[in-house]
Amino acid sequence: MACAVGFERFLKLKAPHVADFELVGEDGETPADLLAKAKVLVIGAGGLGCEILKNLAMSGFKNIDVIDMDTIDISNLNRQFLFRKKDVGQPKATVAAEFIRRRSPGINITAHYKRIQDMPEEFYLGLSLIICGLDSIEARRWINAYIHGLTEAHGFDGFKPIVDGGTEGLKGNMRVILPKHNACFECGLGMYPPKTTYPICTIANTPRLPEHCIEWASVLEWPRVFPSTKLDGDDVDHINWVVEQASQRAAKFSIAGVDFSLAQGVVKNIIPAIASTNAIVAAACVNEAFKIVTSCSPYLENSLLYTGDTGVYLLAYPLHQVEECLVCGQKEGAMSAPAESTLEELIDALKAHGTFQLKAPSLSVGGTSLYFQNPKALEEQTRPNLAKKLRDLFDDGATLTVTDPTLPTGLRVTVTFAAS
Amino acid sequence: MLPDDTKRMRSDADKARLYDRQLRLWQKDGQAALEGARVVVLGSSTLASESLKNLVLPGIGEFVVVDDAVVGAQDVATNFFVQAADAGQPRAERIVENLCELNPDVAGRAVVRAPAAVVAAEDPDADAALLAGASLVIACAQPAAVVQAASRRCWAAGVPLLAATSAGLLAEVRAAVREHTVVESHAAARPDLRLTAPFPALREYVDSVDLGALDSPALAHVPFVVLLIKALDAWAAAAAAEKRALTYAQKKEVAAAVRAMAPGPDEENFAEAAAAATTGCADYEIPGDVARILADPAADQPATPFWLLVAALRRYVASDYAAGTLPHSGSIPDMKADTHSYVTLQRIYKQKAEQDRAELAAHLRAVMHDAGLPADHVSAAAIDVFCKNAARLRVLRTAPLHADRPALDALAADGALAHYALFRAAERFHAAHGRYPGAPPAGAAAETGTETEAETETEAETVAGLDALVERDARALADAARALMADEWGVESPEVPDALAAEFARSGFLELHNISAVAGGIVAQEAIKLITHQYVPHDNTCIIDTANSKLVATRA
Numbered sequence: 001m002a003c004a005v006g007f008e009r010f011l012k013l014k015a016p017h018v019a020d021f022e023l024v025g026e027d028g029e030t031p032a033d034l035l036a037k038a039k040v041l042v043i044g045a046g047g048l049g050c051e052i053l054k055n056l057a058m059s060g061f062k063n064i065d066v067i068d069m070d071t072i073d074i075s076n077l078n079r080q081f082l083f084r085k086k087d088v089g090q091p092k093a094t095v096a097a098e099f100i101r102r103r104s105p106g107i108n109i110t111a112h113y114k115r116i117q118d119m120p121e122e123f124y125l126g127l128s129l130i131i132c133g134l135d136s137i138e139a140r141r142w143i144n145a146y147i148h149g150l151t152e153a154h155g156f157d158g159f160k161p162i163v164d165g166g167t168e169g170l171k172g173n174m175r176v177i178l179p180k181h182n183a184c185f186e187c188g189l190g191m192y193p194p195k196t197t198y199p200i201c202t203i204a205n206t207p208r209l210p211e212h213c214i215e216w217a218s219v220l221e222w223p224r225v226f227p228s229t230k231l232d233g234d235d236v237d238h239i240n241w242v243v244e245q246a247s248q249r250a251a252k253f254s255i256a257g258v259d260f261s262l263a264q265g266v267v268k269n270i271i272p273a274i275a276s277t278n279a280i281v282a283a284a285c286v287n288e289a290f291k292i293v294t295s296c297s298p299y300l301e302n303s304l305l306y307t308g309d310t311g312v313y314l315l316a317y318p319l320h321q322v323e324e325c326l327v328c329g330q331k332e333g334a335m336s337a338p339a340e341s342t343l344e345e346l347i348d349a350l351k352a353h354g355t356f357q358l359k360a361p362s363l364s365v366g367g368t369s370l371y372f373q374n375p376k377a378l379e380e381q382t383r384p385n386l387a388k389k390l391r392d393l394f395d396d397g398a399t400l401t402v403t404d405p406t407l408p409t410g411l412r413v414t415v416t417f418a419a420s
Numbered sequence: 421m422l423p424d425d426t427k428r429m430r431s432d433a434d435k436a437r438l439y440d441r442q443l444r445l446w447q448k449d450g451q452a453a454l455e456g457a458r459v460v461v462l463g464s465s466t467l468a469s470e471s472l473k474n475l476v477l478p479g480i481g482e483f484v485v486v487d488d489a490v491v492g493a494q495d496v497a498t499n500f501f502v503q504a505a506d507a508g509q510p511r512a513e514r515i516v517e518n519l520c521e522l523n524p525d526v527a528g529r530a531v532v533r534a535p536a537a538v539v540a541a542e543d544p545d546a547d548a549a550l551l552a553g554a555s556l557v558i559a560c561a562q563p564a565a566v567v568q569a570a571s572r573r574c575w576a577a578g579v580p581l582l583a584a585t586s587a588g589l590l591a592e593v594r595a596a597v598r599e600h601t602v603v604e605s606h607a608a609a610r611p612d613l614r615l616t617a618p619f620p621a622l623r624e625y626v627d628s629v630d631l632g633a634l635d636s637p638a639l640a641h642v643p644f645v646v647l648l649i650k651a652l653d654a655w656a657a658a659a660a661a662e663k664r665a666l667t668y669a670q671k672k673e674v675a676a677a678v679r680a681m682a683p684g685p686d687e688e689n690f691a692e693a694a695a696a697a698t699t700g701c702a703d704y705e706i707p708g709d710v711a712r713i714l715a716d717p718a719a720d721q722p723a724t725p726f727w728l729l730v731a732a733l734r735r736y737v738a739s740d741y742a743a744g745t746l747p748h749s750g751s752i753p754d755m756k757a758d759t760h761s762y763v764t765l766q767r768i769y770k771q772k773a774e775q776d777r778a779e780l781a782a783h784l785r786a787v788m789h790d791a792g793l794p795a796d797h798v799s800a801a802a803i804d805v806f807c808k809n810a811a812r813l814r815v816l817r818t819a820p821l822h823a824d825r826p827a828l829d830a831l832a833a834d835g836a837l838a839h840y841a842l843f844r845a846a847e848r849f850h851a852a853h854g855r856y857p858g859a860p861p862a863g864a865a866a867e868t869g870t871e872t873e874a875e876t877e878t879e880a881e882t883v884a885g886l887d888a889l890v891e892r893d894a895r896a897l898a899d900a901a902r903a904l905m906a907d908e909w910g911v912e913s914p915e916v917p918d919a920l921a922a923e924f925a926r927s928g929f930l931e932l933h934n935i936s937a938v939a940g941g942i943v944a945q946e947a948i949k950l951i952t953h954q955y956v957p958h959d960n961t962c963i964i965d966t967a968n969s970k971l972v973a974t975r976a
Contacts, residue, residue: 006497007932010588012883013890016922017967051937054500058933075440078477081522103500169445170945170955206641208762209754253759261436265444272444276474276948279941287589287934287966297589300969308945310607312958312973 007060008032010296017297031294032060038128038293039063043116043143045092046070047273048133048165050082051282053096056131057104059290064100065127067112067119068093073234079275116143117408124150125157129292131285132164135271137192138359138406140164144177144185145327146408151179163288165281169272170308172281174300175319176288179328182302183319186327194357195269210250210257214266217245233268242267280306326355332399332412339391339417343371346390346415350402356411358404365394365401391417430525435479442478449604449805450952451479455525457951458482460550462535462570463560464489464511466931467586469501469519470940471558475947476519482527483519484550487512488534498933535562539569552577556950558943559583561931564847571596571821580950580957583821584939585843587856588927589967591939592843594976595946595960596821599718601726602814604954609707609811611753614745615648615700616663621768626650636683641758643765644693648700651678651693664703671701689756704745706737710813718815722791725798729806730813732784739779746810747776777807818960819976826976828909834974836963838901838916841909842924845901849893856929857893860886894918894925923967938964 004012011031015021024030029037040061042052045068056064070092072083082099083092097111112119116139130147134140143162150158162177164185173191177184202208203215222231222242232238243263250258264270284304291299305315323329333356337346343363350361363370370393371385372378385393394400396417401410435451436443443451457480461468464487472483491506491514501518502511512530520528531538531550538550551557551573559567559581567583574581574596581596618626626649629642655674656663666674675697682690706714713719714737719730736742750773752766781803788797806813819827831837850856898921905914942962949957961976 005492005494005930008497009928009930010926010932012886013926014887016894016919016926055934055937058498058500074434074437078439078442078479081473081477103503206758206762208757208759208766254763255759261440261444264440270441270444273441274445274474274945274948275477276941276945279470279474279944280938281941283934283937283941284966287932287938290934291966297967298969300966304969304971308942308949308955308958310605310956312942312946312962314962314964314971314973316969316971 011294015296018295021295031296035060035294036062039126040289041127041130042066042133043130044068044133045096046076046133047079047278048167048282050080050096051278052131052133052286053100055283055286057100057107059286062107064107064109065112066093066097066109067114067116069113069115079273079278124160125154127160129289130160130162131289132162133282140185141406142408148179148184148327149409161292163285165285167273167277167281170277172277172306174281174284174304176300176302183321184325184328187322187325188319189357190354207249207253207255210255210262211266213246213250213255213258214242214263216249217242218267221245231267233264239264239267277308326411332414334414336416336418337390339396340389342387342389343393344386347371359406361402361404363400363402365398439479446952446954450954453952454948455479455481457555459556459558459947460484460486460554461558461560462486462566463562464515465561466499466933466936467584467940468560469499469515470937471560471943472519473522474941474944476522476526479523479525484529484531485512485516486531486533486535486538488532494930498931535566539566539573551579554579556947557581558947561585563850565851568822575820581821582943582946584943586931586936586939587924587929588932589935590924590927591935591964593939593942593962594821595818595957597816597818597957600816600950600957602953602956603806603809605809605812605814605956606954607812607956610699612748612811613645613700613752614704615645615652616703618649619772621772625764625768639683640687640689641761642689643755643757643761644689644696645765647678647681647690647693648696651681652701666701671698674701692755706746707811710746710811713813713815716815722787725802728787728798729784731787732780733810735783736780741779747780747807748773749808749811773807777803780807814956816957816959825909828911830975834972836972836974838920839963839965840976841901841905841916842897842921845897845904846924846929849897849900857897858890858925858928860889890925894922897921897925935964935966
């Protein structure tokens with residue numbers, strides 16, 4: 001009695017947890033056919049991405065696209081196992097795809113050394129499913145909102161399940177997002193705390209921690225001394241300069257603890273990352289993709305949490321859709337701000353707001369530009385508005401259109417004037 | 421392949437860059453422990469290679485893979501570290517070669533022998549020394565007899581053991597650790613500020629700050645520690661109460677007193693002081709985990725540096741000097757303050773920590789003298805780290821994997837009892853029938869995938885035959901699990917869902933790559949925690965059921 005091995009066995013036998021598991025569908029397609037036909041996009045070819053690509057290849061997926069705008073750094077090699085020392089400096093997507101091609105020649109894998117925003121709509125429409133292995137909240141928000149827009153515009157043809165993984169040190173999480181059917185990435189945004197920032201007045205006047213001195217050197221001193229050069233966290237000379245400046249300041253204030261590793265960590269906002277956590281989360285992601293595509297078992301509804309620092313904690317739980325969600329809910333935001341406050345203050349409030357968490361918002365009202373971050377000419381033209389009071393720019397209860405690099409489409413925000 | 425000095429060319433600077441993202445988690449000490457470790461793995465299936473991948477990448481010193489299996493179709497389909505061209509070759513050798521390629525600093529070796537023979541070796545020969553001399557043993561996809569024999573041997577030698585099984589959409593990871601001590605647990609700890617009973621230097625500093633003499637900007641930069649101690653003083657004086665055993669209502673009164681002292685409603689430092697009142701005005705308490713360690717009989721006759729330090733800590737805590745407190749870690753959280761006040765305060769706590777360390781070291785000398793040990797038996801660095809982490813010590817002792825009866829309460833409470841029983845019942849099925857539930861009988865071509873020409877069955881007949889076998893085995897497995905629970909574990913009305921038993925049988929205990937990768941990730945992370953003695957390993961079972969999306973960390 002010969003039998004199938006690996007994943008094939010699971011596509012041929014009866015499925016205990018799927019009552020109507022169809023071994024041959026109405027159109028004659030078997031689960032194995034669905035798997036072979038599926039076109040999966042992997043976003044990110046880093047720590048999670050390398051694992052995801054390996055897992056897809058070992059699960060019978062035949063058509064894979066991988067996109068990453070990054071190149072390989074030496075510090076990737078402790079976990080990004082498709083790369084070797086000789087690959088440092090090469091595009092991650094290209095090298096990862098080449099490795100998978102060598103190991104599994106039957107797989108059709110395409111690398112894109114690009115930003116996700118640069119791929120055309122037809123590309124996204126041609127996908128079956130997306131798996132995200134990103135460390136950037138911004139990129140995850142963008143793809144989530146983009147795919148929801150695609151679903152809205154194209155109905156089922158635009159419906160692309162997203163399996164999203166994330167890790168930090170010994171902790172990780174996974175989400176199964178079915179656009180419009182369950183909680184989207186934005187619904188769970190509150191679970192990701194905003195990046196640690198230090199108040200400028202502390203950095204400038206009352207430093208207490210080595211981090212404050214590093215921020216002083218990198219955020220205030222660097223642009224002052226080198227106005228035309230951007231501080232590069234990967235450039236050893238740049239970081240050494242920051243360490244030197246920060247150390248002098250720290251010595252002046254009797255603060256201990258400035259060193260290269262901490263400086264680079266603060267400047268680059270480095271998140272610790274190890275192979276084992278990535279392995280757990282990436283494999284959980286691809287397992288869900290495998291179940292969604294083949295229907296051989298029910299998929300996870302809809303979130304998984306792993307923490308390994310103090311014992312192990314594992315939890316599968318349903319995250320609920322947020323009614324007011326800016327992406328999958330009513331899509332309109334509301335804010336209150338004093339009529340006497342300035343447009344600049346409103347922009348800062350939009351950035352700091354827990355629901356919006358915007359990066360560089362541009363604002364307009366009823367077709368009139370209030371402030372645009374770019375192009376340069378428009379920025380210069382609208383810059384005087386920053387200092388103007390809100391009541392001089394629009395009426396109480398006006399609905400502003402807000403655009404931001406984190407969102408693929410505009411956002412409508414109604415601003416009511418609060419008593420100041 | 422042996423460790424070769426000429427191969428290990430990496431300088432410290434190179435390592436700092438290569439391992440940067442993990443050094444931020446376990447620092448140089450943890451990395452050195454990893455690089456000095458030798459891990460022995462029984463088995464070479466996907467579980468083994470996925471576990472090892474996550475240990476080779478961060479730079480484990482040496483690993484040994486013990487297995488006599490040869491590469492077959494199932495391996496080529498699920499194991500990333502073998503290829504089609506490897507068919508028929510010793511699997512242990514193939515994965516060792518491919519894993520070593522991931523990190524030139526790691527030495528790997530294959531022992532092409534049956535794990536059963538190696539764990540059963542009675543004489544203190546090379547095989548027995550292999551396990552006893554390991555830093556850690558990992559049993560991957562091994563039958564119960566091998567796991568239990570390994571557990572007995574490792575238990576006797578004090579070597580931690582991890583065991584993992586992966587069956588289709590299901591997996592489990594278990595640990596058997598006789599005793600594991602952790603100083604650097606990285607566990608969350610409350611800030612230790614000693615507000616209700618300030619030590620002399622802190623008291624002196626607080627008294628030296630005259631809030632009445634400060635203008636508003638200066639007031640806005642007084643550290644909340646000073647504000648809260650002053651508010652407590654004022655409250656105790658007004659209420660004629662002791663600063664001990666404050667009720668929640670009394671803590672709220674202190675918070676109100678702080679707010680009343682503020683020059684305005686927006687002062688951040690006063691807000692910090694008010695917010696800290698509930699936790700900061702609580703009596704000093706030794707954390708429960710540490711209290712249990714202090715009471716542990718292992719500190720009566722201390723045999724290791726950890727327990728010598730605990731014995732010293734006992735004397736320290738009982739001394740008049742400490743009066744029931746632990747040595748201070750020397751660190752305080754950031755708080756709104758001007759630089760000078762904060763740095764001064766920080767120095768006061770640091771000096772307190774140094775004094776505490778000196779006191780503890782004196783007790784340690786006495787302990788070592790009593791034990792007839794030389795004064796330098798515990799290094800100065802070890803004393804430092806111990807004092808810094810005194811509030812977060814952990815000791816782990818799990819059940820062995822050769823125990824007769826699991827911890828039913830924890831398994832039942834976590835809803836994992838049926839899963840656990842099914843894993844054990846499947847092992848017994850294997851012991852009785854020479855195959856796992858749902859797996860075709862030996863002689864069938866499944867294992868190697870090399871069909872003979874004589875076989876004329878059509879695929880449909882094969883699948884139908886296999887479906888029938890799976891159904892039969894699922895029923896037998898469910899019955900066996902119920903019998904095990906009822907007859908041996910004394911579970912009244914044992915519940916084993918038929919669909920769950922069917923899911924086990926559906927797998928034939930063949931591995932799916934993804935599930936073995938999840939389990940391998942957990943295995944490796946537990947291994948890293950055990951080897952580095954940092955962070956806290958899990959006591960002691962993880963059940964992964966991705967057919968029902970039930971993933972639990974529990975105890976058996």
